[in-house]
Every structure is written in C-alpha cells, then in structure tokens.
Amino acid sequence: MGLNPTIFKMPEDKPPTRYRGRFAPSPTGPLHFGSLVAAVGSFLEARSRGGEWLVRMEDLDRPRTVPGAADDILRTLDIFGLHWDGEMMVQSARNExxxxxxxxxxxxxxxxxxxxxxxxxxxxxxxxxxxxxxxxxxxxxxxxxxxxxxxxxxxxxxxxxxxxxxxxxxxxxxxxxxxxxxxxRADGLFAYQLAVVVDDAEQAITHVVRGADLLDSTPRQIYLQELLSLPTPAYLHLPVAVNERGEKLSKQTLAPAVNLANTVAQLCEVLAFLNQAPPEELKNVDLDDFWQWAIAHWRADHLPAVRSRQLSGI
Structure with missing residues (x-):
C-alpha cells in the first residue's frame, strides 16, 4: 500500500498552519539505527515541507533514564546535521x-x-x-x-x-x-499517553512522524485529545527496524550505538531502509551536500508501508 497524499494533512475544519514536526527520544541510552530512522524520517518530512522540526526529551520515566544519555543524544543529532528549531522541551520539567x-x-x-x-x-x-x-x-x-x-x-x-x-x-x-x-502511575509519575498529548498541544505540533511501535497507542492519545479539547495532529508511522529475530532495535536487544565517525554512510543506510534510493555516490559527499540532496529528493510516497523491517546484518 502506498502513501495517500490526501490523508497526511490537518483536518479541513482547522485553519491552515505551518508544518511543525518533532523528534522525541527517551534518554535510556545512545541513539541506535532504529532511533536514527525516526529522527531522519521526521526531519526530512518537516524540512521538505518548509516546516519546523522540534526536539523533545521524553525523560518522564525517571527509573529508566540513563545519566548523561540526553546530552549524548543531542550531541549525536548535532554531529549528524539534525539541527532542531527553538528550545528543546524536557518532560521532567513539565509536571505542573x-x-x-x-x-x-x-x-x-x-x-x-x-x-x-x-x-x-x-x-x-x-x-x-x-x-x-x-x-x-x-x-x-x-x-x-x-x-x-x-x-x-x-x-x-x-x-x-x-x-x-x-x-x-x-x-x-x-x-x-x-x-x-x-x-x-502507581509510583506517582504521569503516564506517557497523557504527557505526549499535553506536550504535542503545547508545542503546536501539526504532524507526528514516528515509529510504528507507537501506532497502537495512538487511539489512546486521540481519545485524551478529545477529552481535553486539544487538537489532533496528522500521523505517519514509519517501519520499525528489527533484528533477525524480529526484535525491535533497542537498548534491551543490545542495539549498537550509531557510529559518529561515519555519518553520511549511515544516513545513506537510513535512506535505503526508507526506500528513498540514495545513489551510491551520495556516500562520498559531505554532510551539507547530503542533506541538500536528501531534502530535495524526499518522497514520502516511497516509504515502505509495513510496521517493521529487518535491517540486514543486525
């Protein structure tokens, strides 16, 4: 099934607004290939539409937060040229x-x-x-x-x-x-489902591009949006990268961190994973030229319409 370009837009009863997307990692460890897929997909969809791309650190689950991981994630995004707009939102500061x-x-x-x-x-x-x-x-x-x-x-x-x-x-x-x-939750922490709804509204997010591991939780978020009279963004759920056992790449499945010394080659792997057909010579360009090509050639209608996809060699 291909992407329907008439679907991924704000509902017609809402006034037109500038595209605002976001990437919302959890600081439970370093960025791996799976999280890089979500970052790149959301970044390119925003930039190709002339929109804004925000970053939100979802550190609400403090028992799972690894000290220093948030700074490591931000440094990694910067090294890969994934530069965000405005100030970063931090969930742990938003209990009120x-x-x-x-x-x-x-x-x-x-x-x-x-x-x-x-x-x-x-x-x-x-x-x-x-x-x-x-x-x-x-x-x-x-x-x-x-x-x-x-x-x-x-x-x-x-x-x-x-x-x-x-x-x-x-x-x-x-x-x-x-x-x-x-x-x-029983430990007094607010649940992800509530926090993400409140945060998307606060940041005026119009489009959510994220991994399909969150696809089944989206109706719960929409239910809360309706209860709280908050806007519902448009959604696009990218395939999740899995290993040969069908397990989502994560800290729990020992997914390796991205290689900071070979950024363009890894970004080309992400584009290939997302069916964007990067030419072989793209691996040899500098980072700025890579992003110029990737934004100009981004085709959301070429994305694989599956919930998960195996990454070769993992």
Missing part, C-alpha cells in the same frame, strides 16, 4: 502541565483512582493490544479497605480511529481492546 490536565479530567469525571496491582491485572483472562485488558475492578469505586495507587481514564465502546498516512486506517474499541488505561 500534566497535573493540570489530570485535574481537568477529574472535573469532567473522566478518571478514577485504582488500587489494583500488576498481578491482579495480569490475572485478567482477556488479552488485548498491549497485554491483559484492565477488568474494571475499581471502575465503580475502590474495593473496601483498598488504597488508591494509579489513576485511570474511563474508556467507552465507541471506535476511536484515524487515517495514518502510511499504515492506513487504524481503529480501536478502547474499552474492549485496551481497557481503562493509566494516566498517572
């Missing part, structure tokens, strides 16, 4: 914004406290998109003698869908396929 969003949902009666442990949820007999579907134990109120742990959002049975510019129509029944999902 997330708290305000949660308070708004409390006013709407859209969230409730949950006392369930992971084991209790894991015992659910219904399997959904991201594991067991929350069985709704605390939906009607906390069981007697239980202490609240997390905060969950009420879901309903209406389908939540969107047209992804590359992956096509995605629709979910959140109530049956996900269940009431967490917006504030």
């Amino acid at each position: 914004a997330y708290r305000a969003a949660l308070a708004e949902m409390e006013k709407l009666g859209a969230v409730y406290p949950c006392a369930c442990t992971r084991k209790e949820i894991a015992d659910s007999v219904v399997s959904g998109i991201d594991g067991p579907v929350y069985p709704g134990i605390c939906r009607a109120g906390l069981p007697e003698g239980r202490t609240p742990r997390a905060m969950r959002v009420h879901t309903d049975s209406r389908p939540v869908g969107f047209d992804d510019a590359l992956q096509g129509r995605i629709s979910q029944n959140l109530e049956t396929q996900v269940g009431d999902f967490v917006v504030r």
